[in-house]
Amino acid sequence: MELRKYIFRRLIEIAIIFFVILTVLFLLFRLAPGDPVTRMVDPNMTPEDAEHLIEQLGLDQPIGLQYLYYVKNFVTGNFGVSFHYGQPVADIILNRLPNTVLLFTTSIILSALFGIFLGKIAAWRKGESTDTWMTIGALICHTVFLPWLALILIWLFAYKVGWFPLTGMISAEVWIDPEAGFLEKAWDIVHHMILPLGTLFMIHFGSYLLIMRSSMLDTLKEDYILTARAKGLEEKTIRNHHAAPNAALPVVTSVGLSLAFSINGGALTETVFTWPGIGRELVFSVSNNDYPLAQASFLLIAAVVLLANLVVDVLYAYLDPRIRYE
Amino acid sequence: MTKFNPIRIIAFGVLLAAVALAGCSQKEPAGMLRVGLSEEPRTLNIWLASDANSRKILSKIYQPLYQHDPETLELIPWLAADLPEYDPETVAYTVRLRGARWSDGAELTSSDVAFTAKLIKEFRIPRHYSRWKFVTRIETPDKRTVRFFLKNPKAIFRSRSLTIPIVQQKEWEDIVRIARTKEKPLAELLNHQVESPVGTGPFVLKQWREGAYLHMVRNPYFFGTGKTIAGRQLGPHITDIVVKIFGTSDVAILALKKGTIDMFWWGIQPGYLDDLRNQDDIHVYFSEKSALYFMGFNLRKPPSDDPHLRRAIATLIDKNFIISRILQGFGTEMYSIIPPGNRYWYYPEVEKYGAKLDRESRIRKAYDILTEAGYSWEAPPIDDAGAVIPASGIRLPNGQPMERFTILTPPADYDPHRAISGLMIQEWLRDVGMPAYSRPMAFSSLLQQVKGRHDFDTFILGCGKLSTDPDYLRIFFLSANDKPRGWNMSGYRNPEFDKLATESSQAMDREERQALVRKMQEIVLRDVPYYPIYDPLLIEAVRTDRFTGWVEMLEGIGNIWSFTQLKPISRDS
Amino acid sequence: MADPIIKLEDVTKTYRSKKTLLKGADQTVVALNKVSLEIARGDIFGLVGQSGSGKTTTGRLIVKLEPPTAGRLTLDGKDITGLRGKRLAEYRRKVQMIFQDPYQSLNPYFSIFDTVAEPLTIHAEGNRAEQEETVFKALQSVGLSPPEDFFYRYPHELSGGQRQRVAIARAVVLKPEFVVADEPTSMLDASISIQIFSILQNLQSKMGVTFLFITHSLAAAWYLCNRIAVIYKGEIVETGSAEDVIKHPRHEYTRALIKAHPKFGKT
Amino acid sequence: MMGRFVGAWRLFRENLIGRIGLTLLIVFALMAVCSFIPPLIDPMYQPMHGVDPEISHSTGPSMKHWLGTDFIGRDIFSQLLAGARIAFMVGISAAFMSIFLGTLIGMIAGYAGKTVDMALMRLADMIMVMPTLLVVLILSSLFGQLHIWTIVLIIALFRWPGVSRVIRAQTLSLKQRPFIEAAKVAGASHVRIIFRHITPNVLPLALLYMTFRVTSAIIIEAALAFLGFGDPGTVSWGMMLQWVWKTGHMFQAPYWLLPPGICISLLTLSFYMLGRAMEEILDPRLRQEGASD
Numbered sequence A: 001m002e003l004r005k006y007i008f009r010r011l012i013e014i015a016i017i018f019f020v021i022l023t024v025l026f027l028l029f030r031l032a033p034g035d036p037v038t039r040m041v042d043p044n045m046t047p048e049d050a051e052h053l054i055e056q057l058g059l060d061q062p063i064g065l066q067y068l069y070y071v072k073n074f075v076t077g078n079f080g081v082s083f084h085y086g087q088p089v090a091d092i093i094l095n096r097l098p099n100t101v102l103l104f105t106t107s108i109i110l111s112a113l114f115g116i117f118l119g120k121i122a123a124w125r126k127g128e129s130t131d132t133w134m135t136i137g138a139l140i141c142h143t144v145f146l147p148w149l150a151l152i153l154i155w156l157f158a159y160k161v162g163w164f165p166l167t168g169m170i171s172a173e174v175w176i177d178p179e180a181g182f183l184e185k186a187w188d189i190v191h192h193m194i195l196p197l198g199t200l201f202m203i204h205f206g207s208y209l210l211i212m213r214s215s216m217l218d219t220l221k222e223d224y225i226l227t228a229r230a231k232g233l234e235e236k237t238i239r240n241h242h243a244a245p246n247a248a249l250p251v252v253t254s255v256g257l258s259l260a261f262s263i264n265g266g267a268l269t270e271t272v273f274t275w276p277g278i279g280r281e282l283v284f285s286v287s288n289n290d291y292p293l294a295q296a297s298f299l300l301i302a303a304v305v306l307l308a309n310l311v312v313d314v315l316y317a318y319l320d321p322r323i324r325y326e
Numbered sequence B: 001m002t003k004f005n006p007i008r009i010i011a012f013g014v015l016l017a018a019v020a021l022a023g024c025s026q027k028e029p030a031g032m033l034r035v036g037l038s039e040e041p042r043t044l045n046i047w048l049a050s051d052a053n054s055r056k057i058l059s060k061i062y063q064p065l066y067q068h069d070p071e072t073l074e075l076i077p078w079l080a081a082d083l084p085e086y087d088p089e090t091v092a093y094t095v096r097l098r099g100a101r102w103s104d105g106a107e108l109t110s111s112d113v114a115f116t117a118k119l120i121k122e123f124r125i126p127r128h129y130s131r132w133k134f135v136t137r138i139e140t141p142d143k144r145t146v147r148f149f150l151k152n153p154k155a156i157f158r159s160r161s162l163t164i165p166i167v168q169q170k171e172w173e174d175i176v177r178i179a180r181t182k183e184k185p186l187a188e189l190l191n192h193q194v195e196s197p198v199g200t201g202p203f204v205l206k207q208w209r210e211g212a213y214l215h216m217v218r219n220p221y222f223f224g225t226g227k228t229i230a231g232r233q234l235g236p237h238i239t240d241i242v243v244k245i246f247g248t249s250d251v252a253i254l255a256l257k258k259g260t261i262d263m264f265w266w267g268i269q270p271g272y273l274d275d276l277r278n279q280d281d282i283h284v285y286f287s288e289k290s291a292l293y294f295m296g297f298n299l300r301k302p303p304s305d306d307p308h309l310r311r312a313i314a315t316l317i318d319k320n321f322i323i324s325r326i327l328q329g330f331g332t333e334m335y336s337i338i339p340p341g342n343r344y345w346y347y348p349e350v351e352k353y354g355a356k357l358d359r360e361s362r363i364r365k366a367y368d369i370l371t372e373a374g375y376s377w378e379a380p381p382i383d384d385a386g387a388v389i390p391a392s393g394i395r396l397p398n399g400q401p402m403e404r405f406t407i408l409t410p411p412a413d414y415d416p417h418r419a420i421s422g423l424m425i426q427e428w429l430r431d432v433g434m435p436a437y438s439r440p441m442a443f444s445s446l447l448q449q450v451k452g453r454h455d456f457d458t459f460i461l462g463c464g465k466l467s468t469d470p471d472y473l474r475i476f477f478l479s480a481n482d483k484p485r486g487w488n489m490s491g492y493r494n495p496e497f498d499k500l501a502t503e504s505s506q507a508m509d510r511e512e513r514q515a516l517v518r519k520m521q522e523i524v525l526r527d528v529p530y531y532p533i534y535d536p537l538l539i540e541a542v543r544t545d546r547f548t549g550w551v552e553m554l555e556g557i558g559n560i561w562s563f564t565q566l567k568p569i570s571r572d573s
Numbered sequence C: 001m002a003d004p005i006i007k008l009e010d011v012t013k014t015y016r017s018k019k020t021l022l023k024g025a026d027q028t029v030v031a032l033n034k035v036s037l038e039i040a041r042g043d044i045f046g047l048v049g050q051s052g053s054g055k056t057t058t059g060r061l062i063v064k065l066e067p068p069t070a071g072r073l074t075l076d077g078k079d080i081t082g083l084r085g086k087r088l089a090e091y092r093r094k095v096q097m098i099f100q101d102p103y104q105s106l107n108p109y110f111s112i113f114d115t116v117a118e119p120l121t122i123h124a125e126g127n128r129a130e131q132e133e134t135v136f137k138a139l140q141s142v143g144l145s146p147p148e149d150f151f152y153r154y155p156h157e158l159s160g161g162q163r164q165r166v167a168i169a170r171a172v173v174l175k176p177e178f179v180v181a182d183e184p185t186s187m188l189d190a191s192i193s194i195q196i197f198s199i200l201q202n203l204q205s206k207m208g209v210t211f212l213f214i215t216h217s218l219a220a221a222w223y224l225c226n227r228i229a230v231i232y233k234g235e236i237v238e239t240g241s242a243e244d245v246i247k248h249p250r251h252e253y254t255r256a257l258i259k260a261h262p263k264f265g266k267t
Numbered sequence D: 001m002m003g004r005f006v007g008a009w010r011l012f013r014e015n016l017i018g019r020i021g022l023t024l025l026i027v028f029a030l031m032a033v034c035s036f037i038p039p040l041i042d043p044m045y046q047p048m049h050g051v052d053p054e055i056s057h058s059t060g061p062s063m064k065h066w067l068g069t070d071f072i073g074r075d076i077f078s079q080l081l082a083g084a085r086i087a088f089m090v091g092i093s094a095a096f097m098s099i100f101l102g103t104l105i106g107m108i109a110g111y112a113g114k115t116v117d118m119a120l121m122r123l124a125d126m127i128m129v130m131p132t133l134l135v136v137l138i139l140s141s142l143f144g145q146l147h148i149w150t151i152v153l154i155i156a157l158f159r160w161p162g163v164s165r166v167i168r169a170q171t172l173s174l175k176q177r178p179f180i181e182a183a184k185v186a187g188a189s190h191v192r193i194i195f196r197h198i199t200p201n202v203l204p205l206a207l208l209y210m211t212f213r214v215t216s217a218i219i220i221e222a223a224l225a226f227l228g229f230g231d232p233g234t235v236s237w238g239m240m241l242q243w244v245w246k247t248g249h250m251f252q253a254p255y256w257l258l259p260p261g262i263c264i265s266l267l268t269l270s271f272y273m274l275g276r277a278m279e280e281i282l283d284p285r286l287r288q289e290g291a292s293d
Helices: A002-031 A047-056 A063-075 A089-124 A129-143 A146-160 A172-176 A182-220 A223-230 A235-247 A249-257 A259-273 A278-287 A291-319 B006-022 B052-058 B110-123 B156-161 B169-181 B185-190 B249-258 B270-277 B307-316 B319-326 B359-372 B416-431 B443-452 B471-477 B495-506 B510-527 B560-565 C055-062 C085-094 C112-122 C128-141 C160-172 C190-207 C218-224 C242-247 C252-259 D002-014 D016-034 D037-041 D076-112 D114-128 D132-142 D148-158 D161-175 D178-185 D190-226 D237-246 D254-282
Strands: B032-037 B066-068 B075-077 B085-087 B092-096 B135-142 B145-150 B203-209 B213-218 B240-245 B282-288 B292-297 B331-333 B376-379 B392-395 B405-409 B436-440 B458-463 B530-543 C004-017 C027-040 C044-048 C070-075 C095-098 C178-182 C210-215 C227-232 C235-241
Touching: A002 A063, A002 A291, A002 D114, A002 D132, A047 B185, A089 A129, A089 A182, A089 A235, A089 A249, A089 A259, A089 A278, A089 A291, A129 A182, A129 D016, A129 D254, A146 A182, A146 A259, A146 B249, A146 D190, A146 D237, A146 D254, A172 A182, A172 B203, A172 B213, A172 B240, A182 A235, A182 A249, A182 A259, A223 A235, A235 A249, A249 A259, A249 A291, A259 A278, A259 A291, A259 D132, A259 D190, A278 A291, A278 D132, A291 D114, A291 D132, B032 B249, B110 B135, B110 B145, B110 B169, B110 B185, B145 B156, B169 B185, B249 B270, B249 B530, B270 B282, B270 B530, B292 B307, B307 B359, B307 B416, B307 B530, B319 B331, B319 B416, B319 B530, B359 B416, B405 B416, B405 B443, B416 B436, B416 B458, B416 D237, B443 B458, B471 B495, B471 B510, B495 B510, C004 C055, C004 C210, C027 C044, C027 C055, C027 C210, C027 C227, C027 C235, C044 C055, C044 C190, C044 C218, C055 C178, C055 C210, C085 C095, C095 C160, C095 D178, C112 C128, C112 C160, C128 C160, C128 C190, C160 C190, C190 C210, C190 C218, C210 C218, C218 C227, C218 C242, C227 C242, C227 C252, C235 C242, C235 C252, D002 D016, D002 D254, D016 D076, D016 D254, D037 D076, D076 D114, D076 D148, D076 D161, D076 D190, D076 D237, D076 D254, D114 D161, D132 D148, D132 D190, D148 D190, D161 D190, D178 D190, D190 D237, D190 D254, D237 D254
Parallel strands: B032 B240, B405 B436, B405 B458, C044 C210, C044 C227, C095 C178, C178 C210
Antiparallel strands: B066 B075, B085 B092, B092 B145, B135 B145, B203 B213, B213 B240, B282 B530, B292 B458, B292 B530, B331 B530, B376 B392, C004 C027, C004 C070, C227 C235
């Protein structure tokens, strides 16, 4: 009962926050100088044409009215039509979203698993050279400049060595081929995914490793570990069954807390690798003054982060009964 | 979690890599041309398509009545059977159509042409409307004949209006009917989703997988197949075009070098040239662009309302530096508003401020111009001994110190060349003590400030795609166009020019018009509302191992002639 | 009991315990239940009880760290609930507190001089030289000598007993009328406790400070106090002179306390 | 106080990661200081406007240009040095501002509690869900190319919530400590308690967070410049990468591509290592979410 109440309250809070972001975003985009019509530099575009187009796009209405329409449309699930593509924003997002989800979740899960595993080992061997080198390695991975790394990876692995396709998500040759079966197509996607995945993986796993290491060190000081030792349990059992599961909790939270930050990296990765996802689309639509698309993509990201934080909080409460919520 | 074993994952990864190596051999049919494009086309709706990428795709589908000859740039009848006939009595043009078919097999008739023109007029399609609004009536005496009646003689009708793409009445009728009933008909029309456009061109779209590629195949009904037009035997000989989306040019270059694309369909940055030239199976094409990159002044307010100052600034700008360094030599210095490549209209005898001077001479010359006009300095750029020294505190002829002088440029992500040019110009202006500041701005803010609010000192902009018809000269400097969102961004007002411009737009005699246009160029370069800087060269590269027959033309090799003449190289070995 | 300086009338304090996310509902815990006390001026008044009995809460209510849920507290007959601004500052000058844990009650980033002078600074007492003089005297009065040696030292450089002396010096530097001493010796060794007691006695006799001495030890209360109140589960079960309470305990709980302390049998 | 510091320093010196971090940092600081030298030698070493009169395209390393020149003949080495200065400036000022804000807000929220706490923390939540890079990107593309200080300010305004959460938690626990109550009993006002008593106690934690914020500020600025949304009037490492990229030298000029990328990575690494080392020395319990961003 309490949990349901808590979730309900949090959802209301999220709705309010979301609404504020929505409003701020609207104001930002409308108050900014210029509009999508202005940027069409074509001497054939006469001022009359421009006025006409502005009227047709509904940009000539008073800002208050535009805002009301905007909110009404959002509530009714109508995200408008992209200025740039002339397509409903919802269609574009639905088209791009699965690609982002595929790349992003795979990389987060893989890097969390690896980070937890290696962090466990590093903590276990605290002070030894394994630990030092692992920590330094993780720090390097975590702080390397992502887009730069991505380009070098492309050059090295896709061009010089030629193991992977350069960029993109699928190769036209395979998908056009009427004989290509499902497996071949699936493999094609995986093949394209390895490099961007590797890039995201490197950035994330370092931070998860460091968190796991710290958390594991704390856990090892707890009384129940001492008890387990006193009972004469095998060291490996203590490490894997007693300490690690508890120590992994902060990694779970940090996945949630750092999500917004990870999305920055996601957008950069998508941009460099031409991965047709939301992040790349957002960067692109922003530079095109495509308000409807940019707003919707940004709000989608905000909503995902907000909900992810809620999920993490609830999950955390389940996993660690000591946590209290006000 | 406890069962998680990274060894297994590593093993899996190694396995993947092994399979990857095995699966690397890609197969492509001999007639398949693979093209790299920077960004996805915006849309397949021809009326919304204002971006270069959509136009690249759609120009292979929708065809105009007339094309330009790749060498002479003269009009070549395309969907039309021959050149239009002009009747000065009724101010009417008559166009006869060649027997062409749509990609669905239906015949292209005069009513399709009339429908297209009426659609543009009725919906006031931006960018097209200005070319058609003066057409008062369209007649279709028979299936193959269209007659256009004009309000008054218009020089641009032949070259500008008759070169728009024609759409099929059958495809668009219903869409138009529905759009008409809506509150915002134009928006409705623009937002209509076109899945498979019906055109008369050499190719039809087979599939567009968003974010990845477009697949086009040969149009079996293409009217030109086997015909000889403008002395060229048309195909197309390629069976498929696969357009891949790259996003970053670096990767596309790698793809070209690696052989996963045959053509790189957008400008290559000069940095890659050395590398590409060294590769045997890659050929690099340099094409002239019909473009104008210029500095525009605000004539509505001091200090740039003073022609002397504008001339002094023009003198200080070292075009050679910009072209040889910033453009790496791949551009031509521009002296007039019309690019030199447009030979018929270009007038070479305009005033060329400071051409070929070195830095010091420029400063001296600018100093002379300014002193003569009454400018003074706290520390003048030329000392008593006549040596060039750092200057400061320039004062206007009325004795006021010059305030912050801003040079607006597009941002670096949009065009690094102009952003850096702005910075260099800032330094040059500071040489004569002007408080110049280069300020790159987001593109739409820049246009808003320059075109909408008219609040600026000077700006650097470019028109990347000028038409071959010089009508833009009139559009850029006509007094009537000095209004918000109007094209006379400088606020240039000169009755003498206005008179010439109006005459030129109605001059139906080509030579008479040429003389007028030359005079206009002379006036503009005397008053320098715009100071032309450069016209970049377009660098394109293709692989030579699979296809041959690219046609070079103004605006590059991606023209309709290339795509209809390109032949696969048979690889029997 | 002619002149009570502090008077509590039916003071009640309840706390709400917070629920956890997954289970449990709100619960109300009664810390003090209708407590009434009168403390005479110049007295050392002992409040004895085991941990959790509400004795610390009583102290905290008196120094206004927390508001009472119900009831009335008065200083010299004037109600002190809801004091604000100037009158609160006035009250703070008169009523001070010595905390239980000398390791926690001193800000680790404050030098001894800063700590002791802080009340002076807050109440804008004197200039720097005068403050130094006052602090010097205060440190002297709690037996830290030579005082100037301590001025620029930090709490972590001092022993527990020294810290508690600093805390006492801070409490009395403003020459308050009333000081709550909340188990000031429970963290200290017995020998040091005796020294602290004598400091308190000294202060009482020389400066006329009234003390509320909160303790869990009847022995300490008996040693130091004139009057004693015994508190048990938030209620005062017994009040009287120290002699009376120990010799003739009326409440079962008091008896249990005495029994637990073999020392009393001998005296 | 002094003794404490010496003790911490001794611990720090034993920490390998801290030592590496500090060494790297000193190297970069030297680079930043040295950035003033090249333009004095010859105006052609001016990182932004100076060009070698004889070179008009990108060339490899030589005696005259240790790391070669960029596409218009500017010296890459002097740009790299100037970039160090910009990186420090951006990193430290953005971090300082965001830590200042975060600490202040965290202390106020934690100390005030109730409605103020609720309002501030919801505000923090709101800002926290926004990916900073994308926010700056949006602002930069909407409001024109932003000046470097504007970018710094925006980064600061969007990076405080993480810090404020930690500081708030710390404040909540400090608030219960007797020395705060002692101050209250002594009559200290809220302002005095926050600034005189709580601030020095949360400062080490704030300082620790500052090293992490320096890292993220540098990365954000670099990524922004790399994408072309930086301040083109400033020679930052990200801007250098953008030039390599946009002028088509990406895979042609390793002497130009590698140094700025390595510098960005190493400088962020050094601050991060410093932070980690400080963290281990300060108090193991302080470790909370530092590594997450």
